[in-house]
Amino acid sequence: MSREMVISVMSKDRTGIVADITGAIYELGGDLADLNQSTLGGYLTMILFATFDEGVSPAMLREKIDAIDSPTTLDVVAREITPAPSSEHSELPRKTYIMTTQGLNRKGLVYGISSFCFRHDINILDLATTIMADTYTMVLQLDLSRVESIAEVRSALDTYAHEEGLQVVLQHHDLFKVTNEIPF
Amino acid sequence: MLRSDQILATVEMIQKENLDVRTVTMGINLLDCRASSIGQTCRNIEERISERAGKFVETCNFVSRKLGIPVVNKRISITPISLVGAGFNRDDFVALAKSLDRAAAVVEVDILGGFSAQVEKGMTRTDREYIHSLPEALRESKTVCASINIASSQKGINMDALAMLGPTIKDIAEQTADQGGFGAAKFVVFCNQPGDNPFMAGAIHGVEEADTVLNVGVSGPGVIARSLEKLITSRQSDEIGLKLDEIAEEIKQTTFRVTRCGELVGRQVSDILGVSFGVVDLSLAPTPTVGDSVGEILHILGVDAIGAPGSTAILAMLNDAVKKGGIFASKTVGGLSGAFIPVMEDSVLAEAVGKGHLCLEKLEAMTCVCSVGIDMVAIPGSVDGDTISAIIADEMALGMVNNKTTAVRLIPVPGKEVGDSISFGGLFGASPIMPVRNVGKSSRFIGWGGRIPAPVHSFKN
Incomplete structure (x- = not known):
């Protein structure tokens, strides 16, 4: 039997973090299935899936990482999961949409739009934000699979955008794929 | 995931730069609608159009809403x-x-083209x-082109047909004199007319086509203009x-994006309707909206007056x-595919006519290197039929010799002369009346016929 684990790491960004973490996994005989990382404001966060032999526990993995001689603090969470993550997770749902919102920067913008999504049973697959001058921009990749009427969501979104003074655009992911990718 | 900057660039194209799918045009074969009487033939035609296009507009609107891109x-x-x-x-025929007008109203399309002959x-x-x-x-129909x-x-x-058309165009304009001769804006004369062009007034469903076909016309002069402005500004800074x-490379890449949107919309609409997808017509078709002009692109690229030397190049x-x-x-690409210069539909071109920068002869020269021809040009109502025929003859010769489509859509506006203006409103636009030189000097040529x-x-066989 093997054990599937999900591992989350956060640290002040520096060179060698990925090498340190994957080195620890390797030394414990782990097989790395997937890794995703991102940096923001000088901090790095990553999430990893790995498979270990039965004898390796999440606690052993944390100990191994704690023993790394790191100049930055590595905040680590490791958990065993069942079942294993599907290998198809990279395929996007058919009703994947992109929402972009722009407005003057103020508190609660992400909270507001994410609550809107939650109220309408919309799952946020990915979210990126940028701030330029005073304009706060959010780009959200959304799964609208559980939405029955796109027209109703659009109309509710228009009302929301008007009330909040935001420019909100909701378009199908396909539109961005065809304008930015060459199919192969 | 796509990068945020790519996403924002696409959103900007649609929100701020007038990117849309200009037209989805359904081609319908009517050949077998001919019956022994005119009444039965009309009934057959109306039934056929209702049957084929009953859900057409609804489906286009659905796909437009779904994707979040306008289908105009x-x-x-x-x-x-x-x-x-x-x-x-x-x-x-009347x-x-x-x-056809009734059928178009029932299925709620904007325009129906193909009231045509070859x-x-x-x-x-x-x-x-x-x-x-x-x-x-x-005169009696509203939506028929x-x-x-x-x-x-x-x-x-065919110079016999050509000789008939000058006077016919004048007659069409006079019959619709109460609308400034608008009837003539719904009639276009072609050389090498394509059978799969989705743009009006010259769209037909060619006899070489299948029973029902969807063709898409993309546009986007505004998108090209804004992308060029950005490029120029960033290089200057x-x-x-x-x-x-x-x-040229920037134009090419921007057109790629615009076309891909049209292809996506067209294929989704044709999938839902279960009809075959024909072509994407990659045309830069301006509209009277400010910022959606081919003339503006010429201006951005370096001529201070449209029609000045360099405009053709x-x-x-x-x-x-x-x-x-x-x-x-x-x-699959087809139709006309290129830049259009319809004067009344392009506010910058129309303005150039008013300022005397753009004359008929320069316009004719420009049509040698782009799509269509002398399109949507308002001329004095007093110009005689033979002169109109002769203007058409010159444009036809350009198309014939250069193996390209050319066309003429002139509006001899009844009662208007140089210095006046005419406006049809909406997509048909407005323009000052363009002067025609050497009027009344071509009748001997048109008189030959044959x-x-x-x-x-x-002779390539």
């Missing part, structure tokens, strides 16, 4: 009516136009009856030089870059 016009093109109405007389080599009795019906047919192909690189120019080949480069970007983006034989390079 939903149109129908039909088999050239002179073939459908073989043997009918003038009054019957009845057919009214019938007479590049010779005219049948039916074709003559059809031509005689045009003034009344276009007419076109006639009188020349081709293969067959030459970075103090890096910019050359024309880089500008810029247009040639623009037209070519548009084709190159679009051809790679679509599986044919201008096909050019030597047509």
